[in-house]
Amino acid sequence: MEFPVKTNTFRTITPRINFYYPMVYCMNNLLLQRKINSQIYNFTKKFISDLNYEDIPTYIMGSYEIKNNQRGVLSFNLSGLGDFKGAHPINSIKSLNFDVDTGKVYEFKDLFKKDSDYINIISKIGKRELKKQKTVLYKDGYKGVKPDQDYFIADKNLMIYFQQYEIGPRQSGFPYFSVPVYEIEDIIDKDSILGKMIPFL
Structure with missing residues (x-):
């Protein structure tokens, strides 16, 4: 039986960004933990960048929701909104799906x-x-x-x-x-x- 991996909430905050995302911790294999967290961080960074409207000041808010954390599988969604004061702000959802035994994203x-x-x-x-x-x-x-x-x-x-x-x-x-x-x-x-x-x- 594989127990859920422990997760904690991190936050990127600037005058125009307020975004929450997860990180894993307390794994036995610290190199694997670092690999997973690096992928989460880079994925989140790109997700935030994609919400930014070109050449227009954009206010970005976001959070995450863990959908699965069992059997060595971690699956979660990032949900974000990019508001550039236009008629329809940018909304997006993206997911990361990990094998926490290997750090592979599927x-x-x-x-x-x-x-x-x-x-x-x-x-x-x-x-x-x-x-x-x-x-x-x-x-x-x-x-x-x-x-x-x-x-x-x-x-x-x-x-x-x-x-x-x-x-x-x-x-x-x-x-x-x-x-x-x-x-x-x-x-x-x-x-x-x-x-x-x-x-x-």
């Missing part, structure tokens, strides 16, 4: 067997679920998932989401759908962080 494509048709399989599930949820989308807005798809892990579910305006209008917020791991067990790379979520593995 992209979406890393979750599946190399020879699997994961794009087509997950895309069909998404079409079904978004329709079931009656999510308002642009005409032909949803074209399926991509190898670098935004996602996070929540217990035994793969949560897939899209940025605001990516596939639907503002009223749709951040469209998302959930895929239980048991539904796609056959295409999951068992050595990936999603493989760790398969019950009784």
Whole structure:
């Protein structure tokens, strides 16, 4: 049994930035701890930079939410807002998904067997679920998932989401759908962080 990794809250604050993000601590392997925290810091720094509107003073606020911290998997979201006093501020959500035993960050494509048709399989599930949820989308807005798809892990579910305006209008917020791991067990790379979520593995 792997226990949750300990996390603490850090804050970047300047006259125009107020942003909270997590760091891990009290790990047995300090080099691994440093590796994970360095990736979190650099990811957060880029996320803040992407919220900054070009050539216009932008006030940036943000926080994080841990979605999974079990079985050696740490998955969390950064949520940020860039307000440049325009009609619609920039809103964004991005996720980091770690194997805390190795410090590896898993992209979406890393979750599946190399020879699997994961794009087509997950895309069909998404079409079904978004329709079931009656999510308002642009005409032909949803074209399926991509190898670098935004996602996070929540217990035994793969949560897939899209940025605001990516596939639907503002009223749709951040469209998302959930895929239980048991539904796609056959295409999951068992050595990936999603493989760790398969019950009784």
